[in-house]
Amino acid sequence: MHNRCMIDPRLITLRVFARCGTVGATAELTGYSPSAVSAQLRELQRVLGMQLLTKDGRGVRLTATGRFLVAGSDTLIAEWESLRAAAMEAGDQVQSRFGLGGFSTAAAQLLAPLAATLRSTRPLLEVQVLEANPARCFDLLVAERIDLAVVVAMQSDTYGEDDPRFEQTVLLDDPLDVIIPSNHPLASRETVTLEELASEPWITEAAGSTYHSLFTAAFTAVGVTPRIAHEAVEWETQIAFVGAGLGVGLLPRLAPLRSAENVVRLRITGKGKPARRIVAAVRRGSIASPLIQESLGILQVRANHILAARPEDDL
Amino acid sequence: MHNRCMIDPRLITLRVFARCGTVGATAELTGYSPSAVSAQLRELQRVLGMQLLTKDGRGVRLTATGRFLVAGSDTLIAEWESLRAAAMEAGDQVQSRFGLGGFSTAAAQLLAPLAATLRSTRPLLEVQVLEANPARCFDLLVAERIDLAVVVAMQSDTYGEDDPRFEQTVLLDDPLDVIIPSNHPLASRETVTLEELASEPWITEAAGSTYHSLFTAAFTAVGVTPRIAHEAVEWETQIAFVGAGLGVGLLPRLAPLRSAENVVRLRITGKGKPARRIVAAVRRGSIASPLIQESLGILQVRANHILAARPEDDL
DNA sequence: ATCGATCATGCATCTATTGTGCACGGTTAT
DNA sequence: ATAACCGTGCACAATAGATGCATGATCGAT
Known part of the structure; x- marks a missing residue:
């Protein structure tokens, strides 16, 4: 169910944990149960031979090693996404699943047409749309639950505009x-x-x-x-x-x-x-993927339609 | 059993297949059964949505996409090794398993003392030594069966001296x-x-x-x-x-x-x-790992002892 | 201080993934 | 034509992995 990534899913889980800080929240975000998250993190430490977590009050906290690993894994993830995208482009291949995320109005006006278009142009692609607020959309991208998000650009306290984990395109x-x-x-x-x-x-x-x-x-x-x-x-x-x-x-x-x-x-x-400002966000590296490229094109067209229907004094 | 790597083991299997060309040989090298290799490669294609293999006579052959993916994965593997090494160094952590490979005389004169030393300095480290000829040692490195190999430097037809998958140190x-x-x-x-x-x-x-x-x-x-x-x-x-x-x-x-x-x-x-010329070879990126560093140091000392015992006209 | 809330973890259980062994079909060489 | 080789499918077995509940530990509030 959670197996579309070439990077060990337990490392993804660790990254989500680094984001939200508690096992429970990580479980909710990744779709696992808290026990599963706990077991995954324990197993990850065993396999790597590193202590990544420490008890902290009633919760757990990343060690310095853990933070280091999470920070360093950014480029690893991006590297993989980039490789996959290039391979997809080189081979004209088809992806099987594609997860979209967006907040309410964007989901209605931008994501729904996108999903409909993809469903007709790529019949055997399994498109899934998740409605979530922008902050959660970024979380879902990190958790690899979705592959593309349409969000409101914001200088969030947790995700900056130039976060190394994402690439964003203004729509x-x-x-x-x-x-x-x-x-x-x-x-x-x-x-x-x-x-x-x-x-x-x-x-x-x-x-x-x-x-x-x-x-x-x-x-x-x-x-x-x-x-x-x-x-x-x-x-x-x-x-x-x-x-x-x-x-x-x-x-x-x-x-x-x-x-x-x-x-x-x-x-x-x-x-x-x-x-x-409404932007499309993807995991860094994946932007070259033909599916992402096609989706961004469709979103862009849709956005232009919306802009064209407006009074000219609104730019 | 085969789970010390953060990269999907099926991708490792694909890399080994790219090296030896047949499912059977891949199975032998990785330690899986031929059916398992076949199933892994089929599953990998399904997950990635890419066609990586084509029938070719009585065997199978990599497609262009497959070769592209394998070539691109070199940097991904190196990146991960590098990250792991840096994390190990940063956190002063201990690795659980460590695989060594070498050909007969090197195994006796260099690897055996190394294994003995490691066994005493790091009691809870599980050291495994595999004797194999140099070409196979490189294969075993790719297959992630071993982490360090002592081999005779050679301009093999399959592995060059500056192969992007390895880093080599003259002993x-x-x-x-x-x-x-x-x-x-x-x-x-x-x-x-x-x-x-x-x-x-x-x-x-x-x-x-x-x-x-x-x-x-x-x-x-x-x-x-x-x-x-x-x-x-x-x-x-x-x-x-x-x-x-x-x-x-x-x-x-x-x-x-x-x-x-x-x-x-x-x-x-x-x-x-x-x-x-006898060299130590490791997977690219892993050379910064403290365990690798320590091992290389021990090997170097051992090599110097051997050199010191020689007549001076042999350099 | 006590009670309740929150959080992580261990355990028993179950499921699903994954590997094995054997048999089969297709292909090449003798 | 026969034999050897290679990959794959299938039934079965083993293992990994997820779940749900119970437990223990900690923090805040009354």
Whole structure:
């Protein structure tokens, strides 16, 4: 089930553990049971003759050797991905399984068409799509659960933009719109500036969530400190709050507004044009693979379609 | 049993197959059964989604993709060995198993003391020594059956001196002596030149064997074409032939002459001083490993002892 | 201090992978 | 034509690997 990689799966497990720090979380992420993860790590130490873990409180922690090994394995993984990709390209071969990951709106607008296209062009390819937030998508890439992820570019605290484990390709910039109640004085406008909405009560996501940093970045860019009145988790909830007149919010252009009764969507103008950058990420080395290349091409076309359907003042 | 490598053992098997060309030979070399090798290669193709083998007559042959993959895997293996070595060094860890290989005289004079020393300095290390001719030693290194080999340097048709899969260290040059019957007119001499023995009937090993190329190289160096009268396989047989007065022969200094009744050994002087170069070979990348380093040091000391016990005109 | 929550690990069990031995079919050489 | 060789498929066996539960250890909160 977990056997598409030429590198010992136990080393992959160790890498995931290095990321999340506990056996339980590693188990959840890799799809193993906690006992299996524990046994794998023990076995890995035995085979290599190295002590990789130490007890630390009620958990375990990587030793210096363990951290060293994980850090060094980055290039090893990349090397293998690169070799595989080159061999695939050289031999015009077909891959059997292909895992995709992405967050909700991207999954709907980009990943679903991609999966559909691949399903028709490569009938015997087993495509699997996993919906997950960007941070988890990167985790899933490391865990080799997925091979390509469509995520929002972010300077996460754990994964940087130039992480040696990944290669990222910009697909499109998705501008953030404002949603306001339809009985709001500005509701008849086409566009607004953030300054005009500075004093409004804002509805955002919980701090620490995927999009909260986008929210704050948008306002710091124009030098305004918004008043956060409410917090929602799902877009739908946020839209409902706005519809109920509780405040205003930011909504990515790609997020649909279908179920919105009393809400209008306005484009933002002015010097601060907040947007989220949507990128495709793959494991480093695998980008030359023909399957990855084809997928990136399809995503790019799809992204261009989306961009072409927009007013020209949005770039 | 075959699990000390972080790279999928099936890829190792493929590499061995690339070396010897038939499933049967691969099985013999790796220690698997032919069916197992066949199944492994089939499984490997399935997992990778690549066609690596094609039927060819009554055997199978690598496809272009297969050869590409094998060639590319060289750096992958070296990368892993390097990483493991660095981790071992960083963490002062202990390896559990250590495989040594060498040909007969080297095994006796160099490998046996090394194994003995390691057994005392690292009691919990499982040392295994395999005697095999140099060509097979390299095969065993590729197959990951052994980790260090002591072999005669040779420009083999299959393994070059600068093969990207190995790193080699010169241990010592072992001069070739002449052995002649004790009733031979030159038997009272201490040294001879090859020219003086040009017209003698020579006893050598079978063409294509490990040392035959050494024999021819020695004579081409002095521009003499020897007359090969007899062929032997073992040193002991050759010595017995010489003792029976059938001819003269070349014998490495390291090869003992204990059971020789009517044979004397003379050093060779003159412009052509034939010798065999004895080197230690390891998989590329693994040379930084502390265990390898320690072993090389021990071998070097041992080699220096041997050199020190020699007349100074032998360098 | 006590109780509960969290985390890792050991054990019994089961499953699935993997290797073996033998037989068979195809191919080449004598 | 016969024999030797090579690879592969199949039934069976052995081993590795995963699961679920129970246990022990640690930390935080009441």
